[in-house]
Amino acid sequence: FVYSVDDVASFESVEETMYHLRHDLGSDRPFILVANKIDLVRNRKVSPEEGKKVAHQHDAKYIETSVTLHHHIDELLVGILRQIRIKLNVIYPEVTQSKNSKKGPRGLLKRIFRLSRKNEELVENVFE
Numbered sequence: 001f002v003y004s005v006d007d008v009a010s011f012e013s014v015e016e017t018m019y020h021l022r023h024d025l026g027s028d029r030p031f032i033l034v035a036n037k038i039d040l041v042r043n044r045k046v047s048p049e050e051g052k053k054v055a056h057q058h059d060a061k062y063i064e065t066s067v068t069l070h071h072h073i074d075e076l077l078v079g080i081l082r083q084i085r086i087k088l089n090v091i092y093p094e095v096t097q098s099k100n101s102k103k104g105p106r107g108l109l110k111r112i113f114r115l116s117r118k119n120e121e122l123v124e125n126v127f128e
Helices: 008-024 048-057 073-088 104-118 120-126
Strands: 002-004 031-036 060-064
Touching (some): 002 008, 008 031, 008 048, 031 048, 031 073, 048 060, 060 073
Parallel strands (some): 002 031, 031 060
């Protein structure tokens, strides 16, 4: 769930959706609450404490990002993958770097999609 820290309405909408899914529908899916646009410090209307409180209430992970500055984007992607792996109860062997392996974002994406193809059915079940 992503909201903008300079838009209270987006925060309230995310909070309502999380409540509905968690309490009304009884979803046990992993949630990640993402506070975006943290680079807009002067315009910020939703504090980190408010975001953390809502995340805690709905048993969700919390992270603050800035897509504009590429701040904490890698950590967010790793967190999403970690939650999927926990949900699937799948343990992947450690990825080791070889001479032919690609480092950086492109290599990460190749490894992600390679793993997803191997477990396509399991991954589809996570997003039902």
